[in-house]
Structures are given as C-alpha cells and as structure tokens.
Amino acid sequence: MRVVAGEFGGRKLKTLPGKTTRPTTDKVKGAMFNMTGPYFSSGNVLDLFAGSGSLAIEAVSRGMDQAFLVEKNFRAMAIIKENVAMTKEEASFHLMQMPANKAIQQLIDKDITFDLILLDPPYAEQEIIKQLTALAQAGLVAPEAIVICETDKDIELPERIEQFIQRKRQLYGLSAVTIYDWEAE
Template sequence: MRVVAGEFGGRKLKTLTGSNTRPTTDKVKGAIFNMIGPYFDGGIALDLFSGSGSLGIEAVSRGMEQAVLVEKNFRAMEIIRENVTMTKNEAAFQLMKMPANQAIQQLALRKEQFDLVLLDPPYAKQEIVKQIELLLQNGLLSTRATVVCETDQSVVLPETIGKLKEWKRQEYGITAITIYDWED
C-alpha cells in the first residue's frame, strides 16, 4: 500500500497484519479522491476509523491542512504513528486512540469543524448513519463538508442523512463508496 498522489505520493505505507483492519486498496483510494478532489486547497479532514491512517494521510498529501486520525486498536495506532512519521509532517496530524463515538464527543467539546470526513468502519460493526447524525448534531461539519463512506457493497445507505444528500455511489468489487454533500 502507498500514498497515491500529492506531496507524499509514492511513499509506502505500513499496514497491520491480520484481520483487525481492512486497508482501502490503492485503486479504491485513488478513485475516492478523484471523485471528491482530486486535490484540496486547505481544510481539515477527519478519518474516523483510521486503521493504517492511509485515507487521512492521502487527504493531507492532496492538500488538506490537517487530519484527525481516530483509531481504537493499540497496534493499529502504532502503525499510524509510523506512517505519519514517514510523511515528515507530523504537525499536520492529530492522533486520537479511542472509539469513534468517544472521539466525536471529544471533538464536539473542542468545537472542531471538518471539511472532509472519511468513514471506513469494520463492515460488521458499521453505524455510519448514527455517526453522521452525531457529527451533524454536534456541529462538526463545515457547510462545505464532504462525507465519504466505505461499506460492503450490500449496504445501501439512505439518500439523505440530516442536511446531507447522497452525491455519488460507486461499487468496486465487494466495496461500495457513498459520498454525501450538503443539500442545497
């Protein structure tokens, strides 16, 4: 696995061995960012189920100013730290070792707002709709926010969640990518 494009493009990323994480393939990652960018002019990203940190690192590589990487697994967090160190731009990343819903609560207390949210939870444990609703209720999304959800292709998310409307849905093998933007 590697960073696909941008400032860190081509750099190899480490992944956790075993079945604890399911890294987004380079092909799917490249497709996601080509749909939503492919490059950004600043902003803050939230990678709520970081795994290896790949999606958040890709977002910063492509122009996001910062990324908050949330992961509850200790071993995965160690891999994220190594991958962030590889960027030689550690200041652009904030790591939070805790479950996603707890991170949402802490970020709400700090009144953070995100321009890009990446949701790639373990397929069997996904609560994407609930988590997007929590992000909305807590004012964590900027009015230009894009929310990217990666699920098993059999999962069909609602067309609208609060003020967010599905902009695009694409399938890649067993993976589905659903992208939400603010409803006009």
Template sequence: MRVISGEYGGRRLKALDGDHTRPTTDKVKESIFNMIGPYFDGGVVLDLYAGSGGLAIEAVSRGMDLGICIEKNFAAIKIIQENIAITKEPEKFIIKKMDANKAIDFLKEEQRIFDLVLLDPPYAKQEIEKQIEKMIVHRLLSEQTVIVCETDKSVTLPENIGPLAKTREVIYGITQITIYK
C-alpha cells in the same frame, strides 16, 4: 499500499498484520480522491476509523491542512504513527486512541469543524448513519463538508442524512463507496 498523489505521492505505507484493519486498496483510494477532489485547498479531514491512517495521509498529501485520525486498536495506532513519520510532517496530524462514538463527543468539546470526513468502519460494526447524524447535531461539519463512506456492497445507505444528500455511489468488487455533500 502507498500514497497515490500529492506532496507525499509514491511513499510506501505500512498496514497492520491480521484482520484488525481492512486497508483501502490503492485503486479504491485513487478513485475516492478523483471523485471528491482530487486536490484540496486547505481544510481539516477526520478519519474516524483510521486503521493505517492511509486515507487521512492521502487527504493531507493532496492539500488538507490537518488530518485527525481516530482509532481504538493499539497496534493500529502504532502503524498510524509509523506512517505519519514517513510524511516527515507529523505536525499536520493528530492521533486519538478512542472509540469512534466517544471521539465524536470529544471533537464536539474541542469545537472541531471538518471539511472532509472519511468513514471506513469494520464491515460488521457499521453505525454510519447514526454517527453522521451525531456529527450534524454537534455541528462538526462545515457548509461544504464531503463525507466518504466505505462499506460492503450489500449495505444500503439512505439518500439523505439530515441536510446531506447522497451524490455518488460506486461499487468496486465487494466495496461500496458512498459520497454525501
């Protein structure tokens, strides 16, 4: 697993051993960023199920100003910290150890606004639609927000969630990428 492109391109990232996280493959990661970017002119990215932090690191590498990584697994937090250290720019990242739903409430209190949201929950525990609706209600999304959902290919997400419309859906093996704008 590595950073594909941008400022940190080519740097190797660590992944958590075992089945606690399911890192996005380099092929899928590259495809995601080619669909939504591939590069950014600033902004804030939220990685709500950060795992190894690879997606947020990729977004910052490609031009986002700040990456917020939410993860509840302690061992995964340690891997995220190690991966962020590889960037040599830890000030561009915030790591919070908490449940995704609690994090949405916490981010409301901090009055954060996100330009890119990455949702890659464990396949068995998906609450994507509810979480996006909650982010809309809490006004956590900018007018130009792009939301990337990574799910099992058997998951059917709605065409619209509030004012957001599904703009793209692609399947890679067992993984489905759905993009909302």
C-alpha cells in the same frame, strides 16, 4: 500500499498484518479522491476509523491542512504513528486512540469543523447513519463538507442523512463507496 498522489505521493505505507483492519486498496483510494476533487486547497479531515491512516494521509497529501485520525486498536495506532512519521509533517496529524463515538463527543470541545469526513468502519461495527447524525448535530461539519463512506457492497446507505445528500455510489469489488455533500440550511 502507498500514498497515491500529492505531496507524499509514491511513499509506501505500512499496514497491520492479519484481518484486524481492512486497508483500502490504492485503486479504490485513488477513485475516492478523484470523485471528490481530487485535490484540496485547505481544510480539516476527520478519519473516524483510521486503520493504517492511509486515507487521512492521502487527504493531507492532497492539500488538507490537518487530519484527526481516530482508531481504537492499539496495534493499528502504532502503525498509524509510523505512517504519519513517514510524512515528516507530524504536526498536521492529531491521533485519537479511542472508539469513534467517544471521539465525536471529545471533538465537540475543540471548536473545529471538518471539510472532509472519512468513514470506513469494520463492516460488522457499522453505525454510519448514527455517526453522521451525531457529527451534524454537534456542529462538527463545515459548510460544503464532503463525506466518503466505504461499506460492504450489499449495504445501501440512505439518499439523505441529516443535511448530507448522497452524490454518488460506486461499487469496487466487494466494497461500495458512497459520497455525500453537506447541504447547508
């Protein structure tokens, strides 16, 4: 696995061995970012299920200013720390070792909004609708924010969640990638 494009493009990333995490393949990661940009001029990214940190690192590599990476697994967080160190831009990354729902509550106090939100939860623990609703109601979503969700291909997310409007859904093998755009009131 590697960073596909941008400032850190081509650098190798480590992953946690075994089935604890399910890393997004380089092909799917490249497709995700091609559907949303593929580059950013600035902004904040939230990765609620960081795994190896690959998606958030890719987002910063492609122009996001800072990333908040949430991961509850201790061993996965150790891999994230190694991958972030590889960038030599550690100040751009904020690591939060805790469950996603707890992180959402803690972020409310940080006076921050997110331009890109990444949700690639373990398929058995999927609460995407609940989590996007919580982010919206907490005021953590920037105007014109984009959400990228990776789910099992059999999961059909709704066309609308709060003010998030589904833009596209694409299948990649056993996975589905669903893109939402924030529709400001």
